[in-house]
Amino acid sequence: MSNIEMLLSIMAQLRDPETGCPWDIKQDFDSIAPYTIEEAFEVAEAIALRDYPELKEELGDLLLQVVFHSQMAQEQGLFDFNEVVQVLCDKMVRRHPHVFAGTQADDEQAVKANWEQIKQQERTRKGREHNSTIDGVPAGLPALQRAGKVQKKAAKVGFDWRAPEPVREQVSRELAELDEALSSGHKDAIEDEFGDVLFTLVNLSRHLKIDPEQALRRATNKFERRFRVMEALQTRPLSLLDESALEAAWQEAKKASD
Known part of the structure; x- marks a missing residue:
């Protein structure tokens, strides 16, 4: 039995209605989706930290999410892991004709252009024709x-x-x-303008x-590192310090x- 076959078998046993794990049995696509997103971020964190043993483990956790969703889909007769x-294999071959079909792509920009064109063709075949430049995000x-992705799409037609x-x-x-907006005290206006600041940033x-x-x-x-140092340097809990003492402790x- 290969490792992937073993993983699929473990997942099937966890989801067995009679002998499986009560928590795993209870889950559905909606309840698992947040974990899938969280695991992707943990992969990104391991990469940022250059913690490769941790990356290996987090990639396994992310793979488990794919297997979990596939098992639930198989139980509903939708699709299975092999599908x-x-x-995925079909898509990778189709979207890389410069590798697998002998077409020409001289540089990265040409590859990206081909990729977007092929994606548009795929959407059309699926009946998902987009009407706007910024569709598809x-x-x-x-x-x-x-x-960032919406802005990049708008920039492609010169709106930038x-x-x-x-x-x-x-x-x-x-x-x-x-x-x-702050002067007005209107909460919706403050949130709207704050969002505009973030979007422009x-x-x-x-x-x-x-990035x-x-x-x-x-x-x-950086803030976390400095805050932990500030806590370590104080002989009293930070909650007992007044504003000026907190500022002095922060500067220290x-x-x-640094």
């Missing part, structure tokens, strides 16, 4: 990632700034509009060729951790 793999993506400087100016304008990151998700993760990690932690 998932077959569809999954609504379930993390907000920062989805914002040409340089980072005007985008930075737009950030200032959006912040001014947020200040106005994603646009700026794109022009600066910075906003990675940049925010890096900033959060920054010096000690």
